[in-house]
Amino acid sequence: MSEHAIEAVGLRRTYRSRTGWLRPQRREVEAVRGVDLTVDNGELFGLLGPNGAGKTTTIKLLNTLLIPTAGEARICGFDVVRQTREVRRRIGYVFGGDRGLYDRLSARDNLRYFAELYGVPGREQKRRIAELLDLVRLTGRESDRVEGYSRGMRQRLHIARGLLHRPRVLFLDEPSIGVDPVAARELRQTVADLAATGTTVLLTTHYMAEADELCGRIAVIANGTIQALGTPAELRHHADGRQVLEVEAYGVGDAKLAVIHALPGVREASVVVTGAAQVLTVQSDAGVDVQADVLRALDGVRLGRVTARQPTLEDAYVAIVNRVDAQARPVEAVAA
Amino acid sequence: MRTLRMIAVGALLHAKQLSRSPFEIATALIVPVVQATLAVYLFRAGGEPGRLLEAAVGAGLMGVWSSVLFGSGGAIQNQRWQGTLEMIMLAPRPPALVVLPITLATALTGTYAMLATLAWGRLLYGIPLTFADPLAFAVAVPGCIIGLGMFGLLLASTFVLLRNANALTNTLEYPIWLVSGMLVPITALPGWTGPIAAVLPTTWGARAVREATTGSGPTWPSLGICLAISLACLALGAIMMTHVERRARAAATLALA
Ligand SMILES: Nc1ncnc2c1ncn2[C@@H]1O[C@H](COP(=O)(O)OP(=O)(O)O)[C@@H](O)[C@H]1O
Ligand SMILES: [Mg+2]
Numbered sequence: 001m002s003e004h005a006i007e008a009v010g011l012r013r014t015y016r017s018r019t020g021w022l023r024p025q026r027r028e029v030e031a032v033r034g035v036d037l038t039v040d041n042g043e044l045f046g047l048l049g050p051n052g053a054g055k056t057t058t059i060k061l062l063n064t065l066l067i068p069t070a071g072e073a074r075i076c077g078f079d080v081v082r083q084t085r086e087v088r089r090r091i092g093y094v095f096g097g098d099r100g101l102y103d104r105l106s107a108r109d110n111l112r113y114f115a116e117l118y119g120v121p122g123r124e125q126k127r128r129i130a131e132l133l134d135l136v137r138l139t140g141r142e143s144d145r146v147e148g149y150s151r152g153m154r155q156r157l158h159i160a161r162g163l164l165h166r167p168r169v170l171f172l173d174e175p176s177i178g179v180d181p182v183a184a185r186e187l188r189q190t191v192a193d194l195a196a197t198g199t200t201v202l203l204t205t206h207y208m209a210e211a212d213e214l215c216g217r218i219a220v221i222a223n224g225t226i227q228a229l230g231t232p233a234e235l236r237h238h239a240d241g242r243q244v245l246e247v248e249a250y251g252v253g254d255a256k257l258a259v260i261h262a263l264p265g266v267r268e269a270s271v272v273v274t275g276a277a278q279v280l281t282v283q284s285d286a287g288v289d290v291q292a293d294v295l296r297a298l299d300g301v302r303l304g305r306v307t308a309r310q311p312t313l314e315d316a317y318v319a320i321v322n323r324v325d326a327q328a329r330p331v332e333a334v335a336a
Numbered sequence: 337m338r339t340l341r342m343i344a345v346g347a348l349l350h351a352k353q354l355s356r357s358p359f360e361i362a363t364a365l366i367v368p369v370v371q372a373t374l375a376v377y378l379f380r381a382g383g384e385p386g387r388l389l390e391a392a393v394g395a396g397l398m399g400v401w402s403s404v405l406f407g408s409g410g411a412i413q414n415q416r417w418q419g420t421l422e423m424i425m426l427a428p429r430p431p432a433l434v435v436l437p438i439t440l441a442t443a444l445t446g447t448y449a450m451l452a453t454l455a456w457g458r459l460l461y462g463i464p465l466t467f468a469d470p471l472a473f474a475v476a477v478p479g480c481i482i483g484l485g486m487f488g489l490l491l492a493s494t495f496v497l498l499r500n501a502n503a504l505t506n507t508l509e510y511p512i513w514l515v516s517g518m519l520v521p522i523t524a525l526p527g528w529t530g531p532i533a534a535v536l537p538t539t540w541g542a543r544a545v546r547e548a549t550t551g552s553g554p555t556w557p558s559l560g561i562c563l564a565i566s567l568a569c570l571a572l573g574a575i576m577m578t579h580v581e582r583r584a585r586a587a588a589t590l591a592l593a
Contacts, residue, residue: 015588065422067585088428099419104356105349113349116342117427117434145356161423 005169005200006039006062010071013057031057033224034071039202041168044195046215047204050321054224055204056095059171062202063093075169089119092167096177098154103147107138107157110146111164118165132160136190152183159190170194172203176210188214208314222321232313238320239283239311242267245291247280248304256297263293268315268322277304283315339433346437347485351444354407360445368452369460371395375453376461378519389464392457393549394519397542399449400484401518402509407442408488409505411435412496412580422590431581432489432574439488443481450477468551476548479559480541483566487537489573493580518542537565 013032018024032054039045047055060066062073064084072079078086102110111129120128133139136156146154155175162170172191176184191214195201205211211218212232219229228235252271260280261269265288272279280298284290291308311319354360375391407414412435415421424434457463467473495501513519515529516538522530533539540562547553584590 063426065426065585065590066588067582085428088426091426093423093426097419100423102349102353102418102420104353109349109352113346114423114427116345117424117429119338119342119428122338122341 003041004038004074004077005041005043006037006045006073006075006202008035008037008058008062008071008073011035011037011058011061011068011073012070013054013061013066014069015057031224032061035221035224035226037219037226039200041200042195042198043217044191044201044203044215046211046218047202047221048206048208048211048218048317049204049221050206053206053221055206055221056173057224058221059093059173059202059204063091063171064088065093089165090168092162092165092170094158094162094170094172094175096155096174096179098151098178101146101154101157101161104145106143106145107133107149107160108142110157111160114161115164120165128164132163135163136160137186152179152187155179155183155187156190159187163194167199169200169202172201174204174206176205176207184210208317212313220317220320227323228320235320236311236313236316239316241286242283242311242315242319243286244309244311244315245282245284245294246305246307246309247282247294247298248306249278249280249298250276250302250304252278252280252298252301256301259297260294263290263297264288265290266294268318270318281315281318283311283319342429343433343437343440347440347444350438350441354441354445355448364448364452367399368396368449369456371399371449371453372456372460372463375457375519376463387550388457388461389466390546390550391519392454392463393450393545394542396450396453397480397518397538397545398513399453400443400446400481401513401516401538403446403449404439404443404484404488405491405505405509405512407445408439408485408491409495409501411438411442411488411492413501416590419591425581425584425590430574430578432493432570432577435492435577436485436489436570439492440482440485442488443485446484447477447481467549469548469555472548472555473545476541476544476555476559479563480545483537483541483562486566486570486573489577490569491573493573493576496580497576512536512538515539516542517546535565537562537569540565 011032012034015029015031017027019027035058047058049055057066061068062075062080064080064087067081074080075087076090080087102113108129111132112125115125115129133142136159138153138156138160141153146157149157159175176187179187188210191201191203203214217229217231218235219226220235221227228238257269257271260266260282265284266282267285268283270281272281282290282294372392372395375395376388379387379391412421415424415438425431427434454465458465495505498504514525515533516536517533522533522539540558544555544558544562547555547558
């Protein structure tokens with residue numbers, strides 16, 4: 001018996017698909033290109049990365065839904081390709097979004113069905129289902145059809161379903177996507193509670209703050225490979241030697257952003273829209289004062305508050321991910 | 337025992353989910369009336385009013401068959417659209433056992449069409465519900481349903497491999513009604529259809545149900561053959577299903593891309 005809950009070595013996955021009808025094109029996407037991971041029992045491990053980074057693909061390789069193009073993975077010591085059934089007995093899988101449930105059945109019927117399917121013994125089912133409905137705060141609504149549920153309720157029902165058979169390893173793929181902030185906080189509490197009871201959790205997310213709050217260790221994935229791995233404190237070091245300038249602005253275009261990016265000493269520059277205003281964030285080398293240059297480049301743009309601050313984990317994440325963006329994109333089109 | 341219970345609970349809950357679809361409800365309200373009417377006029381025109389019940393039962397069986405053909409043939413695709421395919425395939429069970437409750441459920445919801453056709457036949461056209469062997473009828477119908485559900489698994493695993501499954505589904509509906517003798521006796525059909533009819537579980541199921549209705553034969557042999565062929569289909573379907581699952585994991589087709 002292996003002491004690791006999850007082990008992956010050199011995991012790769014290429015999607016082959018055909019698009020087009022009159023002139024079919026074969027497309028190949030290297031979604032995951034060599035992922036090595038070890039997660040110990042009881043860890044709450046985060047897989048953090050932008051959209052399209054390969055998070056979902058990695059999870060599906062680990063939970064037996066996809067067969068790897070190359071590489072190997074084990075869950076609790078069982079091979080995900082050769083010992084599929086042993087692996088499936090030990091894992092739970094929950095993904096974000098509101099699909100994947102039987103909408104015209106009640107929450108209780110959904111759970112009953114999956115309890116049977118996942119092999120929960122008959123005499124335990126009633127108690128287990130009641131327990132889980134309680135855990136995800138759906139008690140009282142369990143007889144209502146799922147089609148009338150809010151997104152947050154569906155998400156909680158997903159989690160209850162994933163836990164029915166007391167999995168040792170739980171895969172959570174962007175569980176808080178599309179959920180309102182209050183529900184997302186409750187969700188994080190539920191996940192933290194689970195990990196506290198000894199369940200190993202692999203959580204994917206593209207929210208830095210979520211990973212920071214929950215995870216003991218985080219792997220930052222971009223472009224199908226792991227770019228950085230460590231505790232949140234360790235990842236923060238990726239922004240060492242930098243400082244951050246934040247400028248509130250109204251109407252910064254792509255051209256201006258490119259100019260700022262090219263300024264000497266500037267390492268990253270990005271714009272986020274918050275309400276009516278934009279926030280321009282500029283990371284620069286700590287020794288260089290770029291403020292005057294940046295403000296000159298923004299000549300003619302209406303500006304609000306200007307703040308200089310130390311880098312946060314979020315900035316470290318941006319630094320890690322953007323390092324990859326300069327490299328080639330994962331899509332290669334090949335004519336059939 | 338546990339597996340049987342899983343299949344039963346699964347089939348019932350899938351039947352519940354299916355029967356609550358607005359499309360199903362609309363179909364369930366209209367089709368049996370049409371079928372009862374069809375049966376009555378077909379046979380009145382043929383000058384055989386004594387065989388009205390047989391015709392109504394035959395029309396009801398057609399309802400079961402349509403439900404299995406469309407429901408089971410599209411079972412995998414439907415689960416994929418709902419986003420539930422990945423979740424059920426993740427169960428630590430052979431894939432055939434995961435899909436069988438769904439195909440049984442399509443046969444089960446089809447049974448409603450059978451009962452409703454008989455009820456409308458009685459109500460609208462006064463067809464007397466006098467079965468030659470009520471007990472045999474009460475066994476043959478569920479037997480036939482289970483058989484068709486098992487046959488459904490073969491359809492489910494075959495159709496998911498075919499590119500033009502939808503077109504095939506549509507073209508299979510009427511020929512199989514006909515060839516299996518659900519409405520017109522097999523003896524009235526051209527000889528070349530005989531061998532095809534002989535290997536279809538629908539033929540033997542329809543025959544068993546007809547024998548129980550009219551007393552034209554002993555029911556049990558036909559029902560036995562129907563179940564035997566269905567079991568063979570189940571075994572073949574199970575092998576195909578394992579292949580299909582593996583292929584889907586390699587080609588990434590369990591989820592909607
Ligand atoms: N079924 C599929 N067929 C083809 N390409 C896919 C498929 N699923 C994902 N991809 C591609 O693989 C890459 C990684 O996707 P994914 O693992 O879903 O990323 P993430 O979950 O991090 O957003 C993306 O470029 C995506 O477009
Ligand atoms: Mg994803």
